[in-house]
Every structure is written in structure tokens, then in C-alpha cells.
Amino acid sequence: MNGYIGVTSREWFTNLSSHNEADEFNFWRKDTKNFKSITMGEPFFFLVKNDKRVKGERAVLGMATYIRFEVLTAGEAWDRYRNANGDEDKESFIGRMNTMFGTDAYTGQIGCIILTDFKVFDNPVYLSNINIKFANSTMSGQGITDTEVNAILEYGFSSVGNVLRKLNEIDRIGFTEDDEGFPEGKAKLKQHLVRERNPLVIKLAKERFLQQHGKLFCEVCEFDFQQYYGELGHGYIEGHHTKPVSEMDDNQETKVEDIALVCANCHRMLHRKRPWLSTSELKQLLHMQR
Structure with a gap:
């Protein structure tokens, strides 16, 4: 089983953490090319950006399970997934789309990586601690191996990860x-x-x-x-x-x-x-x- 680490904003992750009762979530992106890095049922990890005032390594704070990929307009994405897009309301979501596209994006198409089973880790996972290379210059994300998937899961959920977090x-x-x-x-x-x-x-x-x-x-x-x-x-x-x-x-x-x-x-x-x-x-x- 392979996996994928996606880079996301802290706002998106925080909003989804408070609306994790939804069955499906939209990890949207500007790129509408088909997402082929993982297949249905494989894990998608969230590498969350630091606050602007915070420097240092970013951490993987949670995960979900990949279901499918869709191409939707921003308006369709909101109508279908609402705050499971990672925004509290439609105005915030469309405003974010406008910023991303630099124009009125309501009818603009976005790539929608649809996920389920959103989970927040017990322990933040710093990839350098488990020998996973992830360049700071990586903008969207990267695929990882089965061994790397297991390392993130063990560190993120287990008591071993909790001990290592404290020691770090x-x-x-x-x-x-x-x-x-x-x-x-x-x-x-x-x-x-x-x-x-x-x-x-x-x-x-x-x-x-x-x-x-x-x-x-x-x-x-x-x-x-x-x-x-x-x-x-x-x-x-x-x-x-x-x-x-x-x-x-x-x-x-x-x-x-x-x-x-x-x-x-x-x-x-x-x-x-x-x-x-x-x-x-x-x-x-x-x-x-x-």
C-alpha cells in the first residue's frame, strides 16, 4: 500500500478538524489533471504549513483515505461539499478561489481530491525524525512507499510516537x-x-x-x-x-x-x-x- 503526503494550509486543516463528521472532504487544487499518485483506499497525509510567524520544519498532523478525483467548478464544489471544502462559508471559499486564480473563480474549474475518514494524529509527525525526505520546495506533495506509510502511522498514533515526540x-x-x-x-x-x-x-x-x-x-x-x-x-x-x-x-x-x-x-x-x-x-x- 502506497501513500501520499499533501501540503496544505493550516486554515484548511483547522477548519476540517472542526467539521470531520462529514463523510467526504475536498482537498482541492488548481491543477485539474487526473490525480494518479495513489489509488482508492490508500492513505493521504496532511503536511500542514506553519503559521507565518513560525519558522522551522512543517509537521504531518493528520490523514484521510483517498476515494476519487473530480473536476468541478468552484461553485459546484461548494454546493456539493460545503464546509468540507475547508472553509467556514461560501464567501470565504470563493474568496480563496479568487485569490488563487486572480479573477472571478466561481465558474473556474478546480481539481478535487475527494477523501474520507478524516483523522487528526495524536502526535505531530516531523518527517526528518523518521527519515522521510521531503524538500521544502515541494509545493503540492509527493508519493511515499508502504514502509514510509507505516512509519508515519506508528509515529502519529501510537504511544511510541508520543514518547518520541516528547523526547524530540x-x-x-x-x-x-x-x-x-x-x-x-x-x-x-x-x-x-x-x-x-x-x-x-x-x-x-x-x-x-x-x-x-x-x-x-x-x-x-x-x-x-x-x-x-x-x-x-x-x-x-x-x-x-x-x-x-x-x-x-x-x-x-x-x-x-x-x-x-x-x-x-x-x-x-x-x-x-x-x-x-x-x-x-x-x-x-x-x-x-x-
Whole structure:
């Protein structure tokens, strides 16, 4: 079984996510040539564009099943599929067609890739994480193999994908109190073994710090989120694991004293090089630069 990854707008995907009770959906395009990349019953994946303010890799956020291809006018497409075209109302849909064609597109023909069984993934799938090559310059989409289909499905729906997503997020943004986490000491495979973190330790570290100091602030630069951001910053601080969990023994537990409470900037600097700097080393470096 082959599959297809189609590039789509975030607006289209969001609208379809809220109208996924429809039996059929229209993944429309300007190209009216017959769609032959996959056959009826094969999976169609949605690679969703980022918001304009967001840079970085796009993610596959869901899928559907391919049924057939039709050529319709924009007006016919709306009459037949309505908000299953990915727009809330007819005016928005025709306006999008007008923008695409640069003219009055109500009677203009569009290619309609008709799909069913719309599903949103439990985990966003970054293709680079599962070794699927997809160039940023690809405008419409590309076909994929059976092996690649299975990789996306496993990552998108399974608990394995959920674990890998969390680990990838840790790599991207560091270890903070907001990580959902898992019990310490359970090994997961991500090219190499890593140790998962337990957020309960962060909460205990924060409570002890509050008892000692009466407020939360960065142990390196003394930045106080509440002082600068008011109520929005109340109770916020990040937790830095002073002992890299990848170096811990199987049965070794994280203790409260292994956690340093730091601001986001200092947290990133602590992870900037290997081996990690200690909080005292970073504090000394910071004082030298002042």
C-alpha cells in the first residue's frame, strides 16, 4: 500500500478538524489533471504549513483515505461539499478561489481530491525524525512507499510516537517544568538510550525553594518572572537537571537537590556546551561579563 503526503494550509486543516463528521472532504487544487499518485483506499497525509510567524520544519498532523478525483467548478464544489471544502462559508471559499486564480473563480474549474475518514494524529509527525525526505520546495506533495506509510502511522498514533515526540521536544526546548514526563529510569530507544524525566521532582524543588526564599527566581542571574511579567509570570521557573539523565544508572533516582531552578536564558546557556556548565560556573561567567 502506497501513500501520499499533501501540503496544505493550516486554515484548511483547522477548519476540517472542526467539521470531520462529514463523510467526504475536498482537498482541492488548481491543477485539474487526473490525480494518479495513489489509488482508492490508500492513505493521504496532511503536511500542514506553519503559521507565518513560525519558522522551522512543517509537521504531518493528520490523514484521510483517498476515494476519487473530480473536476468541478468552484461553485459546484461548494454546493456539493460545503464546509468540507475547508472553509467556514461560501464567501470565504470563493474568496480563496479568487485569490488563487486572480479573477472571478466561481465558474473556474478546480481539481478535487475527494477523501474520507478524516483523522487528526495524536502526535505531530516531523518527517526528518523518521527519515522521510521531503524538500521544502515541494509545493503540492509527493508519493511515499508502504514502509514510509507505516512509519508515519506508528509515529502519529501510537504511544511510541508520543514518547518520541516528547523526547524530540526535550531536544528542541530543553527540560522544563512543563514537560509531561514519565517515571525516572525507563529506557526508550531514540537512536541511543535516553532517560526520561519526572516533573514531580521539579514541583518539589520549587516548593523547597519557595520555603527558603519566599519567591522563585533564577539561581544564576536572579531573574524573577513575576517581577517582570506580573501575574503571567507568577510561579514560573524552569528546572535544570544538574546530572545528565543519560549518564544515570538504571535504578538511580533523581533527587530534589539535583534540580536547579533557572530562567530560560540561563537554562539554554547551561546546555550550550558539553560537558554542561554548572550553575556556579555560569554564574561566574555572567559576573565576568558584567
